[in-house]
Amino acid sequence: MFYKNFFKNNRRPLLISLIFFAVVEAVILLSTSYLKQKDINYYLDIFTNNLETNINMTNAHLSELTQSFYDFKINNPKVDAIMAKAAATQDKHERDRLRKELFRLLNDDYKKMHHYGIRQLHFHLPNSISFLRFHRPNKYGDSLQNVRETIDYVNKRRIPISAFEEGRIFNGFRNVYPIFHDGEFVGTVELSFSFLAMQEFLTKTDHTSYLFLIKQEVVNKKVFTSEKRNYQKSEFDGFDYDKATLSKSMQMRLNKMFSINKAISKQVAQRVAKGESFSIYFHQNDIYNDSPIIISFIAVPNLDSKTVAYILNYQFGDTLKILIKNSHMIFIILSLLLIFISLILFIYFYNDEKRRAKIFQDATHDALTGLYNRHAVNYFFKQKIDESKRYHKPLSIIFCDIDFFKKINDTYGHDIGDYVLKGIAAILQNHLRSSDISARWGGEEFIIFLPETSLEEAVAIAQKLRKIIEASLFSSIETTTCSFGVTQLREDDTSDSLLKRVDELLYRAKENGRNRVEND
Known part of the structure; x- marks a missing residue:
C-alpha cells in the first residue's frame, strides 16, 4: 500500500x-x-590487413623456393635442348623418348623439392600442349589453351608470371617461365605450390587454423572429371573445400570449423559474393563458450584480379x-x-x-480547516456553472453559517472557536461525496457545491449535515448548530445571482430561528 x-x-x-x-x-x-x-x-580491419601481409610473405617465401629451383635445376642447356627437340618434332615416339629423358633428368630434384611444398612441375610445348607433368607423368598431350591463363600469358608475352590458378588436376600458386633455346622460344615450364604448403608453413608460425575454399564454377570448368574427387562441398554457397587442406592437426578441430561455417554462411554471403577480404567475430556458446572466434576471409585473385578462392583463418579472439x-x-x-x-x-x-x-x-486552501478558501471558490465557481449549463445537469449550492459563533468565541475563547470550525470542516469532508466541493467562505461561513444534484437532494444533504453537527460535541460546548440556505442553479443564473440568492436563503434561516434549512 x-x-x-x-x-x-x-x-x-x-x-x-x-x-x-x-x-x-x-x-x-x-x-x-x-x-x-x-x-x-x-x-x-587491422587484423585482416596483418593476416593478408603474413599470407603474402609466405607466398613470397615459397615463390622464392620455386625461383631457386628454376634457376639452379631447370634453366640450363640440357633442359632447353630437350624442349627444343620436343617442340621441333611431331613424332610421337621421339616425344616419348624426350619426355622420359626429361623425367630422368629432373625427377630426383623434383622429389626433393616436393618436400618443401612444390607440388607441380609441368612442362608445356609452345602451343600450350601438356608435355610432362611430374605429378602425373602418364597424363600428357591435352591442350591447356584457354584453360590455363598463365600459360597463355607467357606464350604470348614470353615473360614469367606468378598467379593463383585452377588446373586440370590441382589448383596452385603458379610460377610459369618461358623456355628459350638459342634465342628461340621452345615452351614453358610451371612450378607451383598448393595452399597446403602455405598452410603447413603458416600453422607452424602462428599456430592457428586454416581452410581453403575455391569457387565451384572454376572447379567444374577446369578440373578433369576424374580429379573432382579432390574437392568437397562447403557450407558456403558456390564454394568447395580443397580436401588436401582439411588437416586434422590444426589448432581447431575440423568439426568445430565446419559448425562455425554453417552458422555464419548467411551472414557473410554478400561479402563473399563481392570477393573482398574481411574478418568477422563469432561467439556461440554451443560451439565455443569461452571466447569469441575471429574468422578471416582472405581473397585469392586469379590472373585477371578476380577472386576465385578464399583462405579462411580461425583464431581465438582473446584481445577482442x-x-x-x-x-x-x-x-x-x-x-x-x-x-x-x-x-x-x-x-x-x-x-x-x-x-x-x-x-x-x-x-487555495484555508489554513485552519484545510477546506478550499474563498480564492479557490472564485476560481472554479464560474467553471462549475458553465459545465452544468453545457451538459444540462443540475447544480445545487448550500450556504452554511455557524449559529452564534461570536458568542462561542466570546464565551469560550478563540481556541475553542477554532476547534469548532475545524470540527465542522471535518464533518463536511467526511459526509460529502468525493465529487462535492466544500469551502470556507469566510469567518464562520461555509459553501458547498453539489454537482449533478437536484434541489430536493441538496435539501436532504443539508438536513443530514445539520443533524450531524447538532449531535456532535465540540469540546466543552454543549450544542453547536448551523443554519443552511440551499438553492439550485437556474438557466438565467450567473455566479453573482446564484450566490446572492443562496445568501438570502441563509439569512432567512437565521431570521426564522436558526438551526434550520431554507430553500427556494
Missing part, C-alpha cells in the same frame, strides 16, 4: 525521472554499441574479448552514473513538486 500511494502521489517526478533515464540510457546504449562496433570493425568486455564495463559504469543522476533528478523534482503543492495548498 505504501508503494502504491508513493507512486500515485509522486507520479510527475517519477515520470520525469523515468523518461530522462530511458532517453539517456537509450543514447548510452546506442552510443556504446556504435563505438564498440566501430572499435571491433577497426580491430578486424577484452575489447568487448571493456565496452560492457563502460556501459555499466555509465548506466550506474545515469541511475545516480536520475535519482538526483527525482529528488529535485520531488522537492519541487512538494514546494509547488504547498504553494497551491496555501493559495
Whole structure:
C-alpha cells in the first residue's frame, strides 16, 4: 500500500525521472554499441590487413623456393635442348623418348623439392600442349589453351608470371617461365605450390587454423572429371573445400570449423559474393563458450584480379574479448552514473513538486480547516456553472453559517472557536461525496457545491449535515448548530445571482430561528 500511494502521489517526478533515464540510457546504449562496433570493425580491419601481409610473405617465401629451383635445376642447356627437340618434332615416339629423358633428368630434384611444398612441375610445348607433368607423368598431350591463363600469358608475352590458378588436376600458386633455346622460344615450364604448403608453413608460425575454399564454377570448368574427387562441398554457397587442406592437426578441430561455417554462411554471403577480404567475430556458446572466434576471409585473385578462392583463418579472439568486455564495463559504469543522476533528478523534482503543492495548498486552501478558501471558490465557481449549463445537469449550492459563533468565541475563547470550525470542516469532508466541493467562505461561513444534484437532494444533504453537527460535541460546548440556505442553479443564473440568492436563503434561516434549512 505504501508503494502504491508513493507512486500515485509522486507520479510527475517519477515520470520525469523515468523518461530522462530511458532517453539517456537509450543514447548510452546506442552510443556504446556504435563505438564498440566501430572499435571491433577497426580491430578486424587491422587484423585482416596483418593476416593478408603474413599470407603474402609466405607466398613470397615459397615463390622464392620455386625461383631457386628454376634457376639452379631447370634453366640450363640440357633442359632447353630437350624442349627444343620436343617442340621441333611431331613424332610421337621421339616425344616419348624426350619426355622420359626429361623425367630422368629432373625427377630426383623434383622429389626433393616436393618436400618443401612444390607440388607441380609441368612442362608445356609452345602451343600450350601438356608435355610432362611430374605429378602425373602418364597424363600428357591435352591442350591447356584457354584453360590455363598463365600459360597463355607467357606464350604470348614470353615473360614469367606468378598467379593463383585452377588446373586440370590441382589448383596452385603458379610460377610459369618461358623456355628459350638459342634465342628461340621452345615452351614453358610451371612450378607451383598448393595452399597446403602455405598452410603447413603458416600453422607452424602462428599456430592457428586454416581452410581453403575455391569457387565451384572454376572447379567444374577446369578440373578433369576424374580429379573432382579432390574437392568437397562447403557450407558456403558456390564454394568447395580443397580436401588436401582439411588437416586434422590444426589448432581447431575440423568439426568445430565446419559448425562455425554453417552458422555464419548467411551472414557473410554478400561479402563473399563481392570477393573482398574481411574478418568477422563469432561467439556461440554451443560451439565455443569461452571466447569469441575471429574468422578471416582472405581473397585469392586469379590472373585477371578476380577472386576465385578464399583462405579462411580461425583464431581465438582473446584481445577482442577484452575489447568487448571493456565496452560492457563502460556501459555499466555509465548506466550506474545515469541511475545516480536520475535519482538526483527525482529528488529535485520531488522537492519541487512538494514546494509547488504547498504553494497551491496555501493559495487555495484555508489554513485552519484545510477546506478550499474563498480564492479557490472564485476560481472554479464560474467553471462549475458553465459545465452544468453545457451538459444540462443540475447544480445545487448550500450556504452554511455557524449559529452564534461570536458568542462561542466570546464565551469560550478563540481556541475553542477554532476547534469548532475545524470540527465542522471535518464533518463536511467526511459526509460529502468525493465529487462535492466544500469551502470556507469566510469567518464562520461555509459553501458547498453539489454537482449533478437536484434541489430536493441538496435539501436532504443539508438536513443530514445539520443533524450531524447538532449531535456532535465540540469540546466543552454543549450544542453547536448551523443554519443552511440551499438553492439550485437556474438557466438565467450567473455566479453573482446564484450566490446572492443562496445568501438570502441563509439569512432567512437565521431570521426564522436558526438551526434550520431554507430553500427556494
